[in-house]
Amino acid sequence: xxxxxxxxxxxxxxGICVAECPRRIIAMEQGGFPxxxxxxxxxxxxxxHCVAVCPHGAxxxxxxxxxxxxVIDDTPGLGWEPVVQFxxxxxxxxxxGEREVERPTLQKLIETARYAPTASNSQTVHWTVVSGREKLxxxxxxxxxxxxxxxxxxxxxxAAASMFRPLVTAWDGGTDPILRNAPIxxxxxxxxxxxxxxxxxxxxxxTLELAALPLSLGTCWAGLLQAALLNAAGAREAVxxxxxxxxxxxxxxxxxxxxxxxxxxxxxxxxxxx
Ligand SMILES: Cc1cc2nc3c(=O)[nH]c(=O)nc-3n(C[C@H](O)[C@H](O)[C@H](O)COP(=O)(O)O)c2cc1C
Numbered sequence: 001x002x003x004x005x006x007x008x009x010x011x012x013x014x015g016i017c018v019a020e021c022p023r024r025i026i027a028m029e030q031g032g033f034p035x036x037x038x039x040x041x042x043x044x045x046x047x048x049h050c051v052a053v054c055p056h057g058a059x060x061x062x063x064x065x066x067x068x069x070x071v072i073d074d075t076p077g078l079g080w081e082p083v084v085q086f087x088x089x090x091x092x093x094x095x096x097g098e099r100e101v102e103r104p105t106l107q108k109l110i111e112t113a114r115y116a117p118t119a120s121n122s123q124t125v126h127w128t129v130v131s132g133r134e135k136l137x138x139x140x141x142x143x144x145x146x147x148x149x150x151x152x153x154x155x156x157x158x159a160a161a162s163m164f165r166p167l168v169t170a171w172d173g174g175t176d177p178i179l180r181n182a183p184i185x186x187x188x189x190x191x192x193x194x195x196x197x198x199x200x201x202x203x204x205x206x207t208l209e210l211a212a213l214p215l216s217l218g219t220c221w222a223g224l225l226q227a228a229l230l231n232a233a234g235a236r237e238a239v240x241x242x243x244x245x246x247x248x249x250x251x252x253x254x255x256x257x258x259x260x261x262x263x264x265x266x267x268x269x270x271x272x273x274x
Contacts, residue, residue, distance in 0.1 A: 093218025096254035119196035140178035146232035182252035201248030218256035
């Protein structure tokens with residue numbers, strides 16, 4: 001059996017899989033069936049488009065047998081208005097309730113985020129999940145320690161004066177302005193050499209953030225911690241990413257303490273039509 005198999009009884013030889021293959025490695029000779037020449041298999045990026053696009057269920061590839069690819073259920077048909085409401089109702093959550101987030105729920109979220117697109121379908125995003133308010137508070141403290149050091153060393157810089165000093169003051173006053181007493185932190189990372197690691201992780205996190213909504217979870221990008229991860233070895237070590245990985249953003253996760261009731265407005269989009 002070849003690496004791409006075609007059920008000749010169901011194949012209509014319509015050439016859809018040939019046209020859709022992003023790497024153009026599927027060929028179909030006149031009167032024949034789709035096939036991938038052995039020497040071209042190495043160009044495949046394992047995206048599964050050939051299996052997914054065939055309307056007749058005729059195509060399978062070794063790692064995506066068609067039985068393992070569920071048929072798309074398009075009957076509910078989400079309308080434009082509900083989609084806009086859904087997207088606009090995502091908020092950055094900074095006040096979390098006491099309820100803990102169960103591991104199966106986090107697993108479910110991450111399982112969904114893995115379907116986000118990655119450059120060349122590389123799928124190199126790694127998730128480090130830090131659980132427990134104590135551990136998160138320790139990460140906040142390491143971030144504040146780093147900021148305190150910057151304020152002491154370069155007190156006149158804009159970052160030190162306008163951002164870091166108020167955050168250090170807030171921390172000293174007993175609040176956590178870094179990770180906001182969130183119960184969970186997820187950190188998306190990719191190998192340093194991944195050509196689009198930052199973008200891949202960002203899209204994965206955005207997917208996770210949206211998938212969190214129907215689970216009643218809230219999220220918030222943790223940019224202040226990210227600054228510490230890039231600049232302070234102590235914070236990096238405390239998170240403990242896989243060797244050779246770069247953190248491409250931490251995100252807080254938890255159950256929001258408060259519900260939101262309105263959709264805040266944003267600036268008009270900046271567009272150049274050409
Ligand atoms: C890259 C990035 C980094 C962020 N870092 C932080 C952060 O460190 N702390 C925080 O409270 N909010 C952070 N935010 C949240 C933004 O402040 C928030 O998205 C913005 O105010 C709009 O609010 P909304 O997300 O509820 O629409 C970050 C957002 C992004 C996209």
